[in-house]
Amino acid sequence: MKNYIVTATICMALSNSLIAGDGLPDPGMVYEKGHTAIVITDPQIDFLSPEGVTWGLVGKSVTENKTVENIDSLMKVAEKMNIPLFISPHYYFPTDSDWNHGGALEAAMHSLHMFERAGQLDLTGFDGSGSDWMPQYKKYINNGKTYVSSPHKLYGPDSNDTVLQLRKRGINKIILAGMSANLCTESHLREFMEQGFEVQIVSDATAAAQLPGLDGYAAAMTNVRMIANSVKTTKETLQQIKKEL
Secondary structure, eight states: OHHHHHHHHHHHHHHHTBOTTTOOBOOOOOOOTTTEEEEEEOOBHHHHSTTSTTHHHHHHHHHHHTHHHHHHHHHHHHHHTTOOEEEEOBOBOGGGTTOSOOOHHHHHHHHTTTTBOSBTTBOTTTTTSTTSBOGGGHHHHTSSSSEEOOOBSSSSGGGSSHHHHHHHTTOOEEEEEEEOIIIIIHHHHHHHHHTTOEEEEEEEEEEOOEETTEEHHHHHHHHHHHHSSEEEOHHHHHHHHHHHO
């Protein structure tokens, strides 16, 4: 009888943790004030604006998800509720142009002159360029409180100081969004998980390239569902923030 009760309890707990349709547990992530931050990858013109060099690849996904508006909502609530906001940008400098090898997307980014800047300390031509922030985000990013990390060069935070800056501020829970879903955002997720952070992905505050036979957004949503502690929409995330933070 005792074994039956234990078994029934375990089965009930497992059943309650499942999301209908995929059969995977949903660990979730409980926000904790002072230890939870919002991290946005690449909120830049080249990814999110019709004027950006990748719009032909990502525009459909960005538009369908209302990615620009949803990222704005996350930044807005971060400022309103004093939630730490971190930006992990992507820049290329002239000294990055003579690499000896690279992957398919690296080659594409360089050929498109994506995220190019005049130099590490040279802002000539930066304002309004593809490397610049989306205009509506500037009031949040340039408010004197938002932390902008050193640039990542490929996809993950392994090559910048985002993890260090999070650790130095006592952050162990991350609400993650930005561009692009299957590249920089997913790579940040993977490294954050390896580093022991809890991570929630905001599924419609990201987007990805869609090519013939290749759907970056669908690929990302499969992977983040399997890797992250939690995957929620912007609406669900905002509701949880208002409840817990």
